Amino acid sequence: MNEEPRYKRKEDCPLTYAFALIGGKWRLPIIWALWKNEKLRYNELKRSVDGITNMVLSHTLKEMESYGLVVRKQYMEIPPRVEYSLTEAGKDLVPSLESLAKWGKAMQNK
Amino acid sequence: MNEEPRYKRKEDCPLTYAFALIGGKWRLPIIWALWKNEKLRYNELKRSVDGITNMVLSHTLKEMESYGLVVRKQYMEIPPRVEYSLTEAGKDLVPSLESLAKWGKAMQNK
DNA sequence: CTGTATCCGGCTAGATACTG
DNA sequence: CAGTATCTAGCCGGATACAG
Numbered sequence: 134m135n136e137e138p139r140y141k142r143k144e145d146c147p148l149t150y151a152f153a154l155i156g157g158k159w160r161l162p163i164i165w166a167l168w169k170n171e172k173l174r175y176n177e178l179k180r181s182v183d184g185i186t187n188m189v190l191s192h193t194l195k196e197m198e199s200y201g202l203v204v205r206k207q208y209m210e211i212p213p214r215v216e217y218s219l220t221e222a223g224k225d226l227v228p229s230l231e232s233l234a235k236w237g238k239a240m241q242n243k
Numbered sequence: 244m245n246e247e248p249r250y251k252r253k254e255d256c257p258l259t260y261a262f263a264l265i266g267g268k269w270r271l272p273i274i275w276a277l278w279k280n281e282k283l284r285y286n287e288l289k290r291s292v293d294g295i296t297n298m299v300l301s302h303t304l305k306e307m308e309s310y311g312l313v314v315r316k317q318y319m320e321i322p323p324r325v326e327y328s329l330t331e332a333g334k335d336l337v338p339s340l341e342s343l344a345k346w347g348k349a350m351q352n353k
Numbered sequence: 354c355t356g357t358a359t360c361c362g363g364c365t366a367g368a369t370a371c372t373g
Numbered sequence: 374c375a376g377t378a379t380c381t382a383g384c385c386g387g388a389t390a391c392a393g
């Protein structure tokens with residue numbers, strides 16, 4: 134996958150910035166899975182996010198980690214174990230998302 | 244511009260659906276402009292949304308109208324006058340967006 | 354188990370010109 | 374004033390294979 138040219142860090146408008154952080158095809162499903170499960174291993178997460186490939190999952194997680202949304206914790210074991218979870222900032226996001234989801238649901242019923 | 248293959252109407256997840264409706268490069272700026280101004284003529288809106296072209300603006304507005312976010316009111320005058328405003332659903336969205344913007348602002352300051 | 358490398362296609366949106 | 378037509382480019386994300 135390419136290097137990210139998309140996300141100008143610290144964009145002027147906070148709302149646009151927020152969307153830059155959580156937009157894209159897989160970010161929301163990942164956040165949702167980690168919200169419902171607290172912490173997940175790589176393959177658990179992959180199974181929770183239906184249809185995502187290794188390529189895209191690992192790349193997306195790296196981005197989200199760099200944005201401060203996700204924590205990656207690696208255990209030095211064999212076989213390797215890596216656990217992902219939401220940062221506090223990631224959790225802070227959830228109420229806003231629930232609010233948006235509520236609106237989305239109302240829109241679906243029209 | 245192409246016909247839209249992107250937005251599966253009534254997608255399962257309400258949150259994903261919400262993002263389908265308001266995602267994309269220009270939807271948020273347009274909503275914002277119409278929120279701050281109540282109603283705007285086509286060219287006023289264009290001036291409010293910095294950098295957008297006619298092609299993209301008119302196409303985006305058509306989509307947003309079909310999604311029930313925006314109202315287009317045309318007056319039969321010469322020269323032609325067309326005013327755009329938010330629907331009730333569009334206005335209902337604003338509190339969620341403000342909540343998200345607040346989160347985005349906190350993220351910018353880190 | 355947890356990823357990375359390479360290659361590639363389709364979609365989003367832009368440039369430019371033109372119209373009722 | 375308020376758009377539309379046509380053509381194009383570049384990013385986003387996918388397929389597939391491979392690695393530590």
